Amino acid sequence: MFHHLQQPWCIVAIAENTTIADITQPKYVPPIVHSLFPLNRVKNYEGTTQPVLAVQVTELIDGIFIGFAINHVVADGKSFWLFVNSWAEISRGFNKPTKIPSFKRWSPNDINHPIQQREVPPLRIFHFTKEKVAQLKSKANAEIGNSDKTIIISSLQALITHIWRSIVRGVGVVTMKTEEVMEGGIGQVGMEMNKLLL
Numbered sequence: 001m002f003h004h005l006q007q008p009w010c011i012v013a014i015a016e017n018t019t020i021a022d023i024t025q026p027k028y029v030p031p032i033v034h035s036l037f038p039l040n041r042v043k044n045y046e047g048t049t050q051p052v053l054a055v056q057v058t059e060l061i062d063g064i065f066i067g068f069a070i071n072h073v074v075a076d077g078k079s080f081w082l083f084v085n086s087w088a089e090i091s092r093g094f095n096k097p098t099k100i101p102s103f104k105r106w107s108p109n110d111i112n113h114p115i116q117q118r119e120v121p122p123l124r125i126f127h128f129t130k131e132k133v134a135q136l137k138s139k140a141n142a143e144i145g146n147s148d149k150t151i152i153i154s155s156l157q158a159l160i161t162h163i164w165r166s167i168v169r170g171v172g173v174v175t176m177k178t179e180e181v182m183e184g185g186i187g188q189v190g191m192e193m194n195k196l197l198l
């Protein structure tokens with residue numbers, strides 16, 4: 001692919017060997033599609049050093065492909081499509097968009113809480129041995145006292161329950177549900193997870 005013009009937020013490119021059918025006909029997304037969108041692999045938190053909106057227009061053999069990328073910090077999916085549709089209307093000669101965006105900020109239940117930024121803890125990798133997972137599974141099944149084995153908590157359910165309880169404990173958020181998670185033990189929470197998954 002050859003790039004004519006390249007600004008961080010606006011790219012004009014040519015895909016000399018690609019047709020519209022090459023993109024729309026395959027059963028699976030062809031590899032070239034990723035190169036038709038700007039800001040690939042840019043994370044939302046990089047919005048301080050990268051553009052928050054970018055457009056790439058790629059000339060194909062028999063048409064054009066317009067790829068948009070927007071940082072989720074500045075717009076959700078609905079807002080993004082409102083922007084794209086408004087831009088399309090203006091490009092077609094409309095004096096103003098038919099749907100005007102709302103910039104009114106709100107919080108659930110009319111609570112005016114500013115967004116709180118928390119320090120991001122360092123990322124950790126946890127490794128659970130087969131023996132530890134087997135112990136968690138055994139403990140969970142023993143706690144529910146299921147002698148007739150009608151409900152069996154799987155290894156995955158026991159491990160996820162253990163991780164979830166650790167997160168709840170570490171974050172310190174207390175609601176009725178989280179209290180149940182902490183007081184119920186790995187068996188009770190594993191059983192609830194079992195019901196949800198089956």
